Amino acid sequence: MITVENLSKRYGSTVAVDHIDFTAEAGRVTGFLGPNGAGKSTTMRMMVGLTKPTTGTATIAGRRFADLPNPGLDVGVMLDASAQHAGRTGREILTIAAWTTGVPGRRVEEMLDLVSLSPTEADRRVGSYSLGMRQRLGLATALIGNPRVLVLDEPANGLDPAGIRWMRDLLRDFADGGGTVLLSSHLLREVEVIADDIVMIGRGRIVCQGSKADLLRGVGSVARATDTRALRAALHAAGMDTTVSDDGSVATDGEPERIGQVAFAAGVVLTELRHTEGGLEDMFLELTADHQREGKNRERKAA
Amino acid sequence: MTTTTAAVTGVHEQHRPVPGIPLGRVVRVELRKMFNTRSGFWLMASLVIVGVLATVGTILFAPDDQLTHNTFAAAIGFPMTIVLPIIAILSITGEWSQRTGLTTFTLVPHRGRVLLAKTVSSVLVGVGAMLVALVVGVVGNVVGTAITGTDLVWDLSAAQFGTIVIGSLLCLLTGTMLGMLLRSSPAALVTYFVMTLVLPTLFGILATNQPDFVDVQPWVDAELARSFLFEGPPQGEQWAQVAVTAVLWLVLPALVGLRAVLRSEVK
Numbered sequence A: 001m002i003t004v005e006n007l008s009k010r011y012g013s014t015v016a017v018d019h020i021d022f023t024a025e026a027g028r029v030t031g032f033l034g035p036n037g038a039g040k041s042t043t044m045r046m047m048v049g050l051t052k053p054t055t056g057t058a059t060i061a062g063r064r065f066a067d068l069p070n071p072g073l074d075v076g077v078m079l080d081a082s083a084q085h086a087g088r089t090g091r092e093i094l095t096i097a098a099w100t101t102g103v104p105g106r107r108v109e110e111m112l113d114l115v116s117l118s119p120t121e122a123d124r125r126v127g128s129y130s131l132g133m134r135q136r137l138g139l140a141t142a143l144i145g146n147p148r149v150l151v152l153d154e155p156a157n158g159l160d161p162a163g164i165r166w167m168r169d170l171l172r173d174f175a176d177g178g179g180t181v182l183l184s185s186h187l188l189r190e191v192e193v194i195a196d197d198i199v200m201i202g203r204g205r206i207v208c209q210g211s212k213a214d215l216l217r218g219v220g221s222v223a224r225a226t227d228t229r230a231l232r233a234a235l236h237a238a239g240m241d242t243t244v245s246d247d248g249s250v251a252t253d254g255e256p257e258r259i260g261q262v263a264f265a266a267g268v269v270l271t272e273l274r275h276t277e278g279g280l281e282d283m284f285l286e287l288t289a290d291h292q293r294e295g296k297n298r299e300r301k302a303a
Numbered sequence B: 001m002t003t004t005t006a007a008v009t010g011v012h013e014q015h016r017p018v019p020g021i022p023l024g025r026v027v028r029v030e031l032r033k034m035f036n037t038r039s040g041f042w043l044m045a046s047l048v049i050v051g052v053l054a055t056v057g058t059i060l061f062a063p064d065d066q067l068t069h070n071t072f073a074a075a076i077g078f079p080m081t082i083v084l085p086i087i088a089i090l091s092i093t094g095e096w097s098q099r100t101g102l103t104t105f106t107l108v109p110h111r112g113r114v115l116l117a118k119t120v121s122s123v124l125v126g127v128g129a130m131l132v133a134l135v136v137g138v139v140g141n142v143v144g145t146a147i148t149g150t151d152l153v154w155d156l157s158a159a160q161f162g163t164i165v166i167g168s169l170l171c172l173l174t175g176t177m178l179g180m181l182l183r184s185s186p187a188a189l190v191t192y193f194v195m196t197l198v199l200p201t202l203f204g205i206l207a208t209n210q211p212d213f214v215d216v217q218p219w220v221d222a223e224l225a226r227s228f229l230f231e232g233p234p235q236g237e238q239w240a241q242v243a244v245t246a247v248l249w250l251v252l253p254a255l256v257g258l259r260a261v262l263r264s265e266v267k
Helices: A040-047 A090-101 A106-114 A131-143 A161-176 A188-194 A212-216 A228-237 A256-266 A280-291 A293-302 B002-009 B023-035 B038-061 B069-097 B101-107 B111-148 B158-182 B185-209 B213-220 B222-230 B237-263
Strands: A002-011 A014-024 A029-033 A055-060 A075-078 A149-153 A180-185 A197-202 A205-211 A217-225 A242-244 A250-252 A270-277
Touching (some): A014 A040, A014 A055, A014 A180, A014 A205, A029 A161, A029 A188, A040 A149, A040 A180, A075 A131, A090 A131, A090 B101, A131 A149, A131 A161, A161 A188, A180 A188, A197 A212, A212 A217, A217 A228, A217 A256, A228 A242, A228 A250, A228 A256, A256 A270, B023 B038, B023 B069, B023 B111, B038 B069, B038 B111, B069 B101, B069 B111, B101 B111, B111 B158, B111 B237, B158 B185, B158 B222, B185 B222, B222 B237
Parallel strands (some): A029 A180, A029 A197, A149 A180
Antiparallel strands (some): A002 A014, A002 A055, A197 A205, A217 A250, A217 A270, A242 A250
C-alpha cells in the first residue's frame, strides 16, 4: 500500500503539488490521471525520494522510501523509460539492477523473457531501442527485485495497442497476486482500461478519487419503454424532469430503483433501465478543463 | 524485538526482513558501470593504448642516454593525469547527463553512499592504471634499452612512484569534485581543463609581473604544488603546499558539491 499524506511541492512562487492525500491499495491498480504538468511526475518523484517534499510524507507500507533497506526488493520504480545510458545494452542495465538489489543473475533472463525482449534485442544498446522497447526494459528493471509495489510513470507511453494489452494483463496479474500498482497517465483511455481506482489530479490538486466503477457511474438513469409517452407522463407525474433522445431512450435524474417503481405503478413495460454512464472522458475534460491549455480556447469560443 | 520495531514504525504490511545494501556491492556496481558503456569501455582502453603509445614514443624520440625507467614513467604518467579525471567526472555526471540517476538513486536512496562508492571505484581504477603504467614502463625500459643497446637504468624509487600515485589521484579526485559540483559532463570537462591548463598559465603570468606573488604561488597554485609530487618526493614545506592547495581546490569545493548533490532534485 502506498499512502500519500498532505504532500506538496513548491518551487519559488509556483505550487507544483498542493497538499494532496490519497492511498493506493494492495491488490488494486490505481491510475494517477491528469493533464500534462498537473504534478503527477513531481508527486511520484517525491514518493521515491528523488525530490524533497515541501510538506507531507509518502510511505510504502508504512515506511518512508529512504528507510527501506533495499528498496528494489519492496518497490519497483519506473519514472522515465528514456532515462538510460544510450551506450549501455539492455542486458547490462538489468544486470546492474540485479547486482544492486542482490538478486541472482538468472533474474535477468527471467525478466527479459517476461517483457518479451529477445536475446538479440537485449544485447543491443539502448540508444537504438524504440520507446516501446524502453518501456519494456524499464518494467523489467522495476520487477527485477520481485517487489510488492510498483510505481510507474506513464508506462503505456509508446506502446502499441498489443503492448498496452500486454501491460494491462501483466499489471492485472500483479495486482491480483496482492501487489500494489500506481501508474500515471495523461491519457484517459489507458487508465480506463487498466485501473481499478482512479486519482485525478489537476494543477497540483486532487480533483476526484474513487473506484473506477463509482466514478464511471453518473447521476441519474436512462430508461426505455414500449410506450415512451406513458413512461414520460408517469415520471412527470412523479415530479421528475425527462429528456427523450432520438433513439427513444428517456433520461432522468432519478435513480434506477425509483424509475422502476414509477413504471411498475403506472403499468409501463420497461425494456431497458440503467445508470447514466458518466463517461470518464467527459468528467476528465470537465474537471480539468480550467487546468488545461485547451480550456482557455473553449471558454473564449463559448463567450 | 520484531514486534517492538513494528509498533514503533507502525508497519501494517509485512516487510521482508532484508539486509541493507553493503557498500562493497555498490562499489562493484559502480565499477561495472564505468566499463559497460561504449564510451566507458574506450576510455578505459585508452588508458592502456595511451600507455603503450607513450612508451613507443619514448623509445623512438627520447635521447638514448635518457632511456631510463623514470623517463618512461613520466611519459606514461602524464596522459594518465588527463584520462583519469575524465573517467572520474563521467562516472558522476553520467547520472545527470544520461539521467541514469533516476534508477541509481531509487535503487540506493542514499546519495552520499552512491557518491562514496563512485569515489572508491574511481580511486581503484586510478591505482590499477598506475600499476599498469608501472609495468608498461618496466617493459618499455627493458625493450627500449635493448634496442638502443644502452644500459638499463632503474632510477624510479618506490617513494617517487608513491608520490606520483598521490599526484595522479589528486588529479582524479579533482574530477570527482567537479562532477559533484557541476553535474554536467561538458561543464565539468571544460572546467577541469581550465583549472589545469589556463589557471597555471595565469598564475605564471602573475608571478612574472608581480615578484611578491612568487612566494605565494606554491600555496595557491594547485598545479604547481602537484608538480612537486611528480618531480620526485617533495621536501618539507612542499608537502604543506600540496596539502593547502588540495584543501583549497579540492576539499572545500567537494564539500559544496556534496551538499548540492544531496539537496538537488533528480529528474
